[in-house]
Amino acid sequence: MGEMEIYLKPTAAIDADHPDIIETARRLTAGCSNDAGKAVKLFYFVRDSIPYNIYMISVFEEDFKASRILEWGKGYCVQKAVLLAALGRAAGIPSRLVFANIKNHQVTPHIIKMRGTDLFPAHGYNQFFLNERWVNAAATFDEKVCEKNSLPCVEFDGKQDAILPKKNLRGEPYIEYLEKFSPVEDLPFDWIVQRITKIVGPDKRPSLKKDKKS
Numbered sequence: 001m002g003e004m005e006i007y008l009k010p011t012a013a014i015d016a017d018h019p020d021i022i023e024t025a026r027r028l029t030a031g032c033s034n035d036a037g038k039a040v041k042l043f044y045f046v047r048d049s050i051p052y053n054i055y056m057i058s059v060f061e062e063d064f065k066a067s068r069i070l071e072w073g074k075g076y077c078v079q080k081a082v083l084l085a086a087l088g089r090a091a092g093i094p095s096r097l098v099f100a101n102i103k104n105h106q107v108t109p110h111i112i113k114m115r116g117t118d119l120f121p122a123h124g125y126n127q128f129f130l131n132e133r134w135v136n137a138a139a140t141f142d143e144k145v146c147e148k149n150s151l152p153c154v155e156f157d158g159k160q161d162a163i164l165p166k167k168n169l170r171g172e173p174y175i176e177y178l179e180k181f182s183p184v185e186d187l188p189f190d191w192i193v194q195r196i197t198k199i200v201g202p203d204k205r206p207s208l209k210k211d212k213k214s
Contacts, residue, residue, distance in 0.1 A: 007094035013187035016089035025090035036158030053209035078124035096130035121195035
């Protein structure tokens with residue numbers, strides 16, 4: 001495997017060796033004949049079975065552990081990306097994290113009021129190494145959130161890049177990628193906290209009782 005080994009190893013956050021991560025990956029990919037098929041199964045599990053919840057943002061490192069996100073059953077984009085990377089590695093697929101600064105033109109007014117901006121620094125998503133190339137996969141927003149807000153769901157076939165779309169279902173501006181950063185093999189926690197603390201404050205923990213996801 002050579003240079004791909006680093007994208008298969010567990011880390012403190014991407015704990016692909018955790019029993020629950022291993023069992024979930026095994027269950028979801030049972031019957032799949034290739035890595036692309038496995039990646040698709042894992043993508044849709046994280047997209048829809050781990051609903052997006054902006055209130056899960058945290059500035060504490062332990063709240064980004066993949067096994068913890070799996071247990072909680074919800075997360076925001078970075079947490080979902082960490083979980084998807086862990087599941088991918090547990091399934092034997094080289095997996096890594098990608099980050100970008102984005103502008104969400106369709107973010108709801110109460111979220112803008114809460115955050116003070118429609119800019120999202122350090123938006124996290126994934127890349128899988130499939131068929132000899134890296135493929136992007138953003139499992140960020142679940143189907144229910146997209147339906148509620150008339151937004152297109154990101155669909156992933158294991159072949160083509162699948163990132164958040166530029167337009168919503170009405171053809172209006174949706175996601176604008178302002179800056180993309182180089183992919184990384186592990187969670188750059190300090191780097192993320194530096195970028196989100198000014199928005200969410202220095203003591204933000206996941207709000208486990210908050211179920212609003214829009």
